[in-house]
Structure formats: structure tokens, C-alpha cells
Amino acid sequence: MSAQLIEEELFEATDHLVQLQTMVEEADDKQTADFINDLTAAEIARLLSAFPPKERVALWALITPENRGHVLVASSDNIREQLLSQMGAKAVLRICRTLSSSDMVWILSVVNDTIAEAVTLALDNEQREQVQSVLAYDEDQVGRYMNLDTVTIRADVRLEVIQRYLRISGGLKHGNHDLMVVDIDGVLVGTLNVIDLLNGEQSAQVSEYMNEPQSIFDTASVDELMVYSRAAHLNFVPVVDGEGVLLGQINAEDINELSIERAEATMMNMAGIGENSELFSGIRSGVQNRSTWLGINLITAFLATWVIGQFEEVLAQVVALAILMPVVASMGGIAGSQTLAITVRGLAMGQIVGSNRSWLLNKELWIGLINGLVWALVVALLAHLWFENSAISTVIGAAIWINMAIASIAGVIIPMVLHRMGQDPALSGAVILTTVSDVVGFMSFLGLATVFILQ
Amino acid sequence: MSAQLIEEELFEATDHLVQLQTMVEEADDKQTADFINDLTAAEIARLLSAFPPKERVALWALITPENRGHVLVASSDNIREQLLSQMGAKAVLRICRTLSSSDMVWILSVVNDTIAEAVTLALDNEQREQVQSVLAYDEDQVGRYMNLDTVTIRADVRLEVIQRYLRISGGLKHGNHDLMVVDIDGVLVGTLNVIDLLNGEQSAQVSEYMNEPQSIFDTASVDELMVYSRAAHLNFVPVVDGEGVLLGQINAEDINELSIERAEATMMNMAGIGENSELFSGIRSGVQNRSTWLGINLITAFLATWVIGQFEEVLAQVVALAILMPVVASMGGIAGSQTLAITVRGLAMGQIVGSNRSWLLNKELWIGLINGLVWALVVALLAHLWFENSAISTVIGAAIWINMAIASIAGVIIPMVLHRMGQDPALSGAVILTTVSDVVGFMSFLGLATVFILQ
Incomplete structure (x- = not known):
């Protein structure tokens, strides 16, 4: 039971x-x-x-x-x-x-x-x-998402009057827990939370309990709203115009929905699928919303194969290189996408700013160098056990080290640059990064092989 | 200014x-x-x-x-x-x-x-x-996250009495907008929202305004809480024991934080990095939290190279195969990860249930077959223009078609199975999928080449 x-x-x-x-x-x-x-x-x-x-x-x-x-x-x-x-x-x-x-x-x-x-x-x-x-x-401006049903009050009114007013007007709807305090020109001067309205001394004026407004401009972007509300842990944000006049408000529910949508969009974008893709869409729209990314991926994949094609001679001579090749690209790809994911999240949280950028870059370079060295040695050893050829194991070790270090740095720089350009760092970041780690990986591996192994 | x-x-x-x-x-x-x-x-x-x-x-x-x-x-x-x-x-x-x-x-x-x-x-x-x-x-049970500072009231008390009580006790804290209505045994019988407390007829009893409680058991998992609160758009959830006795409540703020954390964890996990990784961690912990995944990736990468190694003979004869090989794996990888991302989101939203599973599988198979055919033809054409060898272009086209169709199906099945096993579909899903698309890709491409091209 x-x-x-x-x-x-x-x-x-x-x-x-x-x-x-x-x-x-x-x-x-x-x-x-x-x-x-x-x-x-x-x-x-x-x-x-x-x-x-x-x-x-x-x-x-x-x-x-x-x-x-x-x-x-x-x-x-x-x-x-x-x-x-x-x-x-x-x-x-x-x-x-x-x-x-x-x-x-x-x-x-x-x-x-x-x-x-x-x-x-x-x-x-x-x-x-x-x-x-x-x-x-x-569509990406805050004004588009604001709720116009604000309840406005004046600062010099007593709480009990506000309570009576609300009861008569039925003004405060479910999910809206804050009253907007405005002056005679409609300029937002504060906000009053319902908990304070309930707990406060009823004969006191609104001004005694009101909070300083943490508002946002109607023309701000949704991205700015997200960083702002998340940073300050706001669960509602009044929207004002350039003169500070109250226009509307973004409620807790909207903020949460937007936040979750954004986080999921990042995940979907990094996996190479449009953020609006529905699980239960029809076949036609399913084919369509995946095609763009498959097309872009094909271009980068052929770029990588073109790089490989430049080393035809050494590949034809040493078949072990063809066999081991994917390992180099794959280890670089993972190292880069790890850094990319953590940087994208940091950007969404407004953490990457000012002097910590260079610290971050420096840290990621070290992580890339250390991790790169460790895995380079492991791969070199495995390759040696397999092919018993020290030239091949040296070359693959060196290539892994180079690729992982460069991919780590790329994982920080690419999203930062895209963000500064106003692009979504998750969407194009993943594909640029894959291109970098493929090209650098194949070029360093086959390039080194050409120099040291080709006879 | x-x-x-x-x-x-x-x-x-x-x-x-x-x-x-x-x-x-x-x-x-x-x-x-x-x-x-x-x-x-x-x-x-x-x-x-x-x-x-x-x-x-x-x-x-x-x-x-x-x-x-x-x-x-x-x-x-x-x-x-x-x-x-x-x-x-x-x-x-x-x-x-x-x-x-x-x-x-x-x-x-x-x-x-x-x-x-x-x-x-x-x-x-x-x-x-x-x-x-x-x-x-x-740590993954709801009881661990509940807030114990609930404000409990009785159903037969008048609203004005509740208001006076709250004012004296200062019981309702910011961020808590709901009062818990319990019976004499502490069993939760309803909830009263502050908006109704404010707007309601003050001489009426709580029972007239209270809502049916949508509660969750203390022993439920956080995953269940997420699906439940998201599905029913709940912004707070009372926590009860097996007898229905109120133990605590999960507030809106906690639900939102958990939701965003989960969505971001999915993104991080799919990128192969632990969800607890901090951007501004030290180098040592940065190296550590990336190593697990790099190690797992290395195993799967060597599995793929082992597959390639089985076809040494044909690779040694036809160097074009080595050059084109990464395209097959990469197109399958993208097709699969697209399906994986959208399925993982659907699972998080509790959308995948009952009879829609087979519809979904069928749809994804068709999308994989159609997209696979389109890109197979494109790649075959490009390969033909490059190498002017119809056997090679036929083989790569066929391999791309097979790999994209199988990867699409795998992108639905893998997360569903992991979810049913109580595993995180994002975390291990991505690595299993990559393994599938690499192995199937290399095997079909080089296998077909062995049959049709090897002399």
C-alpha cells in the first residue's frame, strides 16, 4: 500500500x-x-x-x-x-x-x-x-518579457491601507509577491515585499519597510537580465525606462523559466542541435533542425581530412599512423571541451571579468600542460607496447602533449572571444574547438611523423 | 550620462x-x-x-x-x-x-x-x-534539502487571527510564501498562499482559501522532486513522511537552484567534466577533475583504434581510406549526440513515458535514415571528386548511412536504458555513444572496404 x-x-x-x-x-x-x-x-x-x-x-x-x-x-x-x-x-x-x-x-x-x-x-x-x-x-530585450500587471503604491501610505486596498481591488495575483513603490511621476523608488506587508507594523508607512529597487532597463538584453538576477539572487526585477519610470516587472517564475531554458539551450547547443528542437516534433522538422549542424560538421570534418591528405606519403609508408591518428584528435577534443564547458558556465554567471582572465588562461595552460604530459606518456607507452617502434611512440606522445595544451587554451579563449563579439559561446564554440583540436592534432602527429619517421 | x-x-x-x-x-x-x-x-x-x-x-x-x-x-x-x-x-x-x-x-x-x-x-x-x-x-534524498522552518496553522482559524499571529511571531520569512495547514496529528491537509491570506475575507476560515497539498515523500529522490515540481509548475513542495505528517518544505529558491544546477550539470557531464568543477579552482584540482574522463576517453579511443587495427591490410593498400576515416566517425558522432541531447532533456522533463517510447524510437530511426542518406550522398560525391574512385565513394557513402542511422537510434536507446538503471543519462551516455559511433563507423567503413576494395 x-x-x-x-x-x-x-x-x-x-x-x-x-x-x-x-x-x-x-x-x-x-x-x-x-x-x-x-x-x-x-x-x-x-x-x-x-x-x-x-x-x-x-x-x-x-x-x-x-x-x-x-x-x-x-x-x-x-x-x-x-x-x-x-x-x-x-x-x-x-x-x-x-x-x-x-x-x-x-x-x-x-x-x-x-x-x-x-x-x-x-x-x-x-x-x-x-x-x-x-x-x-x-525578442532578446527585457521589455519583451515584462509583466505589465504591476501593483503600484505610494511610499507615504500606511500598511493597513495597502492591505484594505489590495483586498478590494484583488490586485496582487498569485506568483507576484512584491508591490512597486512609485513617486508622482511614476518613477520607481522602492519595492515592498508581501511578507513585510504582513509582518510589519500596520500603522507604519510603506517607506519604513520598502527595499531599494534593483531594477533593469527595458532595453537591456535577456543575457544581462540573467547575469544580473543570478548574481544578485533576485527573484523579481522591476523594469524601468531611461528616466527610471516603472514599465513592468519580471516575475520569479519568468526568471526561473528563462534560466532553465538558457542552461538547457547551452547543453543542446554544445551537442550541436538547435535549442528549440522538440523531442516530439515530426520527422520533417527533426530532419531540418539537425541538418545545419551536420552540414557545418561536414565542412570541419573535411578540413581535418584535407590536413590528413597533406601527409599521404607518410601514411602510405607507416600504417600504424593511420591506426593511432584518432587517439590524438580525441584526447585533444575532450581536453578542449572540458575547458569550454566550464568557461561557458563561468561566462553565464558573470564570473569572468577584469583581472581574473589572465589568471584563468594561465591556469588552463598549466592544466593542459600537466594533463597533456601525463596522457602523452600513457599513450606513448601503450603505442610502444602495440607497435614496438620508439619513433612512433615518441611522435604520438609529443603530438598528444601539443594538442592537449593548445586545446585547453583554445577552450578558454574561443568562448571569451565569442562572448565579447556578442555571439553565443556554446553554439559556435563547440564546432570551432573541434576544428582546432582535429587540425592541430592531425597536423602535429603526421607532421612530426613526416620529419622523424618518413624515409 | x-x-x-x-x-x-x-x-x-x-x-x-x-x-x-x-x-x-x-x-x-x-x-x-x-x-x-x-x-x-x-x-x-x-x-x-x-x-x-x-x-x-x-x-x-x-x-x-x-x-x-x-x-x-x-x-x-x-x-x-x-x-x-x-x-x-x-x-x-x-x-x-x-x-x-x-x-x-x-x-x-x-x-x-x-x-x-x-x-x-x-x-x-x-x-x-x-x-x-x-x-x-x-545526499540524493529530498529530506536532505528540506527547510524545517515551516509555519503551520489549523484549518478552522480565521484569516485575521493568522495575520495577527504572524505579526507577533514574525514567523513567515522572506522567500516563504506559503503556510502549511495541518491537523491535530501533524498530517498536512492543505496549504495557504500569502496572496490569499492578504486578499481573502479576513473573517473567513483558512479552510475556505486553502489549496490541496501537492507534497512529496522525504525519501523521494531529488530527481523525482525535479520532474514532479517541473511537471506541475510547483514553486514550493511540502515534504511529508509515509503517514502524511509534515516534516518540512522545499522552497521556491531551492527548487530553482536545484533545477539550474541540474541543467548545468547535464551540460558539464556531456562535455566530459565533473559537475562540481569550479572555474577558479587551483591547478591541482583542475588536473584531477578532468583526469577521470580523459582516462575513460582513452580507453574508448583505443577500442576504436583496435577496430581500425583489424583492417591494417586494406589501410596499407588504400591510403585514401585513412584520410577519409575521421569523416565517418564524426558524422555519426554528431547525429548521435543531437539525439542524445534532446532525449536527455525529455527524460529530465518526464516526457518519455508509456506508449510514446516506441513512437520516438521510430521517429529517430527515420530521421537517422533520411539524414544519413542525404549526407551519405554528399560525402560520396565529395570523396569522388577528390579521389575519383567509385569504389571508395560507394563504400564511404554506405558507411555514413549505416553509422548515422545506428547512432541516431543509439542516441535514444542509451539514455533511456541508463535512466531506467538509475544512472545519469548525460554522464555515461555521451561516452557510450561516442564509442558506438566510432566503432560502428570504423567497422562499417573499413569492413566494407575490405570486402569491396581489397585486392
């Missing part, structure tokens, strides 16, 4: 998926619709993402109009696009009417321009202005 | 690091101490992590005793261990006295057993029991 209970409680979420799979197989639409519409929007979105495209569209048809908007907002870009692609302006408008202006942006940014325009025109003035102001930001 | 302002506001966090670097260089201890002790514990921890070990220890000496405990709790395991390693039982006890029982666990789990015992003995009975109960859990 206890094990049963554990299953039930712990995997309730997973269970929902299994339950839904069974219902879909049984094709009982009524029961499926009742089941799915009873869940939260976030959970429906997650369940939809775990079905193949065809089943997903069938399930979508069972979701009630009131739920649809929120489910779309909670879905990933790809799925949102897929589900919206089959709707006309009228259906999109009906969905938008159930959403706040900030949420509507998620819908309107993926439908085609004609529909977006038609829907925007049909909104009331206030909503239209809000939607247009958010859509005016770029 | 505006640009200046942007710099100041946006990069305040990064600026702190630069400022601190300057102060350390100027060696003005008084000024440095004043500056650093004015920051939050989380920020001090972050700044410490961005200094090399020697400077870090020097900075640590400037941190006031009141700050030290909280800074250690906010630091990563490695840094906590480094800083604590030079302290005696007395110093550790002084630090523990500034912390709650749940936080103390972070200290006591990294000091040596003698010190941990001495400190535990010196605590008062209640704290000792709490600390011991938490330390009794494994």
Missing part, C-alpha cells in the same frame, strides 16, 4: 501523461476532454508537448476556449506556432480576449502579420497600446 | 566584482572588509567563487563571523569544503550558531566526522535532533 501511495503521489504528474495516453488510445473524446480541461494550463501544455504532432492536434481540439490561451502561453514557441498555424484571425482574437496584454504578446508574435494586425485592431485602446509597446521590443 | 547609468544599474553585480578586484590589488584590507561585508551573503558567495583559491582565502579572512555561516551556505560544495578545511571544531561551532538547523546541515556534511560530532554534541537538544534527522537522509 505504501509503495502504491508513493507511486501515486510522486508520479502524479507522470501518471497524468500515462492516463492521457490510455484515454487517447481508447478514443473516448468526452472522457479525455473532461480529464484534460480539469488540469492547470501549465500541465496541459506539458502533456501536449509529450504527444506526437498528430495526436497533439487532436487533443488540442478537445481543450475548451477558456483554457486555450493560457495553454498556448505556457507552451514552447514551436508548439505554439504549430497549434496557431491552423487558426484564422477570428479564432486567434477569441483566444486573445482571455489573456492579459503581456500574455497576448506570446500569441501575436508567432501568428502571421495579417492576423496579428487584424487582432490588434480589434482590441480596445488600452490593450492595443500595451501590446504594441511590448511588441516594439526585440 | 545615460550610458553611464545603464552600466551602473545593469552591471552593478559585475561591477562589484571589478571593484573588489581593484581593492584586492590595492591591498587595503579595511576598505575591502567594509565593502564586502555590506553585501548579501549570496553575492559574497558569488564574488568569492570568482577569485583564485589564494585570494579567496585572503578575502574569507575579512568576512565577519556573522556573515560567514550564510556565505558558506550560499557557496558551492567545493568552495565550502575549501574554506572549512582550515577550521577547527570551535570555529565551525561559532559559524553554526548563526544558522538554522537546515542550514547547519550544509556545513556539517562537508567537515570531517570528528568535528561534525563535536559540533553536534555542543548544540541544544532540539537543534541536535533536527540536524541529525536531516543528516540521516542520503
Whole structure:
């Protein structure tokens, strides 16, 4: 019974998926619709993402109009696009009417321009202005992600008045735990946390309990927001314009979602696959989103083979070189990607700055030299036991040492340079690094062999 | 001025690091101490992590005793261990006295057993029991991470009474937005969010506003907590024992930190480096934490070379095979790691369950076959233009097709099997996959060449 209970409680979420799979197989639409519409929007979105495209569209048809908007907002870009692609302006408008202006942006940014325009025109003035102001930001600007439903208060009001005001207006929504304190011009002067509102002396003024605002500009990049919020452990960030006027706020939930998405995107990018790739996408989109990287990889692979091709003569004479060749490239590749991974994380955390850069470079060079030497000796010994040829073992040892040292340094320098150029260090970093370790590895191994072994 | 302002506001966090670097260089201890002790514990921890070990220890000496405990709790395991390693039982006890029982666990789990015992003995009975109960859990069990400072209330009390109680007791801390509703036996019956406490009718009872608890067992694994909280979009999770008695709670901040840590650990593991590796570690620990993976990689690399060695004869006859060989392994490697990355993410999100497994496998096989065919033709063409030998181009095309299709399937199956075995699919998945794509690649390419080209 206890094990049963554990299953039930712990995997309730997973269970929902299994339950839904069974219902879909049984094709009982009524029961499926009742089941799915009873869940939260976030959970429906997650369940939809775990079905193949065809089943997903069938399930979508069972979701009630009131739920649809929120489910779309909670879905990933790809799925949102897929589900919206089959709707006309009228259906999109009906969905938008159930959403706040900030949420509507998620819908309107993926439908085609004609529909977006038609829907925007049909909104009331206030909503239209809000939607247009958010859509005016770029996709990597903070303004695009801000929540417009801020609750603003004044610094000289008593806490008990604020409490009464909140109760009447119902202003504070779940997930929003901070009130924004603004002056008469709308300039943000502080924030008040609900815990202080609750625990504080009720006859005291807001100013006694408010915190200094740690805000961000609407035009800042999402990357900056991530480093900033992570560094200062912020769980919400007010968004202000150049004059300090409050425009909106980024809530804890958004920060967390963005952080996890970013960390996963880094992982996906380093593995050579687009960050928006869905597990349960169709075959066609699966083929497409992997092709870019396979194409780029082919170019770098042929660059490496071209290097090898330059040493045809020595390869033809000493077949052991062809056999051992992959070891040199592979050890350099691992040494480099280790350094790359740790540097990419350091950049995301805003740790690499100022005078610690040269310390880091120096440290990685030493690690590369020491590790390189150790593994060079091991490989040389193994090669010697295999081929019993001291020239070959010396050459492979030297090549491994050179390649691991250079790859280690490259693993620090490449992401730093890409970051400074405003590029994603994870995405192009991995491919550049592989190219470096392949080219350096083959060149040093076969080059040294040509000098010392070729007769 | 505006640009200046942007710099100041946006990069305040990064600026702190630069400022601190300057102060350390100027060696003005008084000024440095004043500056650093004015920051939050989380920020001090972050700044410490961005200094090399020697400077870090020097900075640590400037941190006031009141700050030290909280800074250690906010630091990563490695840094906590480094800083604590030079302290005696007395110093550790002084630090523990500034912390709650749940936080103390972070200290006591990294000091040596003698010190941990001495400190535990010196605590008062209640704290000792709490600390011991938490330390009794494994490091991957939820109980180890729970916060014991829950605020418990009864369902039949009026909201206004709760508010008064909170004000007097000061019970609700920042970052904790939910009250636990328990019955007379301590069994969790619901939770009350502060927003509902604020907005609700004050003369109504808690039961009218409380939510059904979505709790987790103390013995559940952290992995289960992650899938569960992510799937249901929970931002706090009450922890209960087998009888449903409330033991503690996991707060939003902990969930987020664990999620980001997990996502980053996946990225690091796939790149072949331990998840606890610090960017600013010393050279020795840098060498150590990379060695394991380099050693494992060496074994798999030699396995691949052994495969190549079996085809010495054909390699000696046709040098073009040695030149083109890396392309086959590399294309298979990318195809496989793309599938691996997307499957690992799906597993972390609890998406892969029940009947969608076979759909997924089928889809990936098709993607591998289609992509494999496309790139096989491209490579065959390029090889033909280079070597003008149709046997070679046919053989490499066939080998690429075989390797990419098998690697794609392996990219789904390997992480699924590892996950079911309770292993981390990211960590060993990448190395197993590389082995598969190397071995299959070399074997199919050189094997086909032996059959069709060897004279």
C-alpha cells in the first residue's frame, strides 16, 4: 500500500501523461476532454508537448476556449506556432480576449502579420497600446518579457491601507509577491515585499519597510537580465525606462523559466542541435533542425581530412599512423571541451571579468600542460607496447602533449572571444574547438611523423 | 550620462566584482572588509567563487563571523569544503550558531566526522535532533534539502487571527510564501498562499482559501522532486513522511537552484567534466577533475583504434581510406549526440513515458535514415571528386548511412536504458555513444572496404 501511495503521489504528474495516453488510445473524446480541461494550463501544455504532432492536434481540439490561451502561453514557441498555424484571425482574437496584454504578446508574435494586425485592431485602446509597446521590443530585450500587471503604491501610505486596498481591488495575483513603490511621476523608488506587508507594523508607512529597487532597463538584453538576477539572487526585477519610470516587472517564475531554458539551450547547443528542437516534433522538422549542424560538421570534418591528405606519403609508408591518428584528435577534443564547458558556465554567471582572465588562461595552460604530459606518456607507452617502434611512440606522445595544451587554451579563449563579439559561446564554440583540436592534432602527429619517421 | 547609468544599474553585480578586484590589488584590507561585508551573503558567495583559491582565502579572512555561516551556505560544495578545511571544531561551532538547523546541515556534511560530532554534541537538544534527522537522509534524498522552518496553522482559524499571529511571531520569512495547514496529528491537509491570506475575507476560515497539498515523500529522490515540481509548475513542495505528517518544505529558491544546477550539470557531464568543477579552482584540482574522463576517453579511443587495427591490410593498400576515416566517425558522432541531447532533456522533463517510447524510437530511426542518406550522398560525391574512385565513394557513402542511422537510434536507446538503471543519462551516455559511433563507423567503413576494395 505504501509503495502504491508513493507511486501515486510522486508520479502524479507522470501518471497524468500515462492516463492521457490510455484515454487517447481508447478514443473516448468526452472522457479525455473532461480529464484534460480539469488540469492547470501549465500541465496541459506539458502533456501536449509529450504527444506526437498528430495526436497533439487532436487533443488540442478537445481543450475548451477558456483554457486555450493560457495553454498556448505556457507552451514552447514551436508548439505554439504549430497549434496557431491552423487558426484564422477570428479564432486567434477569441483566444486573445482571455489573456492579459503581456500574455497576448506570446500569441501575436508567432501568428502571421495579417492576423496579428487584424487582432490588434480589434482590441480596445488600452490593450492595443500595451501590446504594441511590448511588441516594439526585440525578442532578446527585457521589455519583451515584462509583466505589465504591476501593483503600484505610494511610499507615504500606511500598511493597513495597502492591505484594505489590495483586498478590494484583488490586485496582487498569485506568483507576484512584491508591490512597486512609485513617486508622482511614476518613477520607481522602492519595492515592498508581501511578507513585510504582513509582518510589519500596520500603522507604519510603506517607506519604513520598502527595499531599494534593483531594477533593469527595458532595453537591456535577456543575457544581462540573467547575469544580473543570478548574481544578485533576485527573484523579481522591476523594469524601468531611461528616466527610471516603472514599465513592468519580471516575475520569479519568468526568471526561473528563462534560466532553465538558457542552461538547457547551452547543453543542446554544445551537442550541436538547435535549442528549440522538440523531442516530439515530426520527422520533417527533426530532419531540418539537425541538418545545419551536420552540414557545418561536414565542412570541419573535411578540413581535418584535407590536413590528413597533406601527409599521404607518410601514411602510405607507416600504417600504424593511420591506426593511432584518432587517439590524438580525441584526447585533444575532450581536453578542449572540458575547458569550454566550464568557461561557458563561468561566462553565464558573470564570473569572468577584469583581472581574473589572465589568471584563468594561465591556469588552463598549466592544466593542459600537466594533463597533456601525463596522457602523452600513457599513450606513448601503450603505442610502444602495440607497435614496438620508439619513433612512433615518441611522435604520438609529443603530438598528444601539443594538442592537449593548445586545446585547453583554445577552450578558454574561443568562448571569451565569442562572448565579447556578442555571439553565443556554446553554439559556435563547440564546432570551432573541434576544428582546432582535429587540425592541430592531425597536423602535429603526421607532421612530426613526416620529419622523424618518413624515409 | 545615460550610458553611464545603464552600466551602473545593469552591471552593478559585475561591477562589484571589478571593484573588489581593484581593492584586492590595492591591498587595503579595511576598505575591502567594509565593502564586502555590506553585501548579501549570496553575492559574497558569488564574488568569492570568482577569485583564485589564494585570494579567496585572503578575502574569507575579512568576512565577519556573522556573515560567514550564510556565505558558506550560499557557496558551492567545493568552495565550502575549501574554506572549512582550515577550521577547527570551535570555529565551525561559532559559524553554526548563526544558522538554522537546515542550514547547519550544509556545513556539517562537508567537515570531517570528528568535528561534525563535536559540533553536534555542543548544540541544544532540539537543534541536535533536527540536524541529525536531516543528516540521516542520503545526499540524493529530498529530506536532505528540506527547510524545517515551516509555519503551520489549523484549518478552522480565521484569516485575521493568522495575520495577527504572524505579526507577533514574525514567523513567515522572506522567500516563504506559503503556510502549511495541518491537523491535530501533524498530517498536512492543505496549504495557504500569502496572496490569499492578504486578499481573502479576513473573517473567513483558512479552510475556505486553502489549496490541496501537492507534497512529496522525504525519501523521494531529488530527481523525482525535479520532474514532479517541473511537471506541475510547483514553486514550493511540502515534504511529508509515509503517514502524511509534515516534516518540512522545499522552497521556491531551492527548487530553482536545484533545477539550474541540474541543467548545468547535464551540460558539464556531456562535455566530459565533473559537475562540481569550479572555474577558479587551483591547478591541482583542475588536473584531477578532468583526469577521470580523459582516462575513460582513452580507453574508448583505443577500442576504436583496435577496430581500425583489424583492417591494417586494406589501410596499407588504400591510403585514401585513412584520410577519409575521421569523416565517418564524426558524422555519426554528431547525429548521435543531437539525439542524445534532446532525449536527455525529455527524460529530465518526464516526457518519455508509456506508449510514446516506441513512437520516438521510430521517429529517430527515420530521421537517422533520411539524414544519413542525404549526407551519405554528399560525402560520396565529395570523396569522388577528390579521389575519383567509385569504389571508395560507394563504400564511404554506405558507411555514413549505416553509422548515422545506428547512432541516431543509439542516441535514444542509451539514455533511456541508463535512466531506467538509475544512472545519469548525460554522464555515461555521451561516452557510450561516442564509442558506438566510432566503432560502428570504423567497422562499417573499413569492413566494407575490405570486402569491396581489397585486392
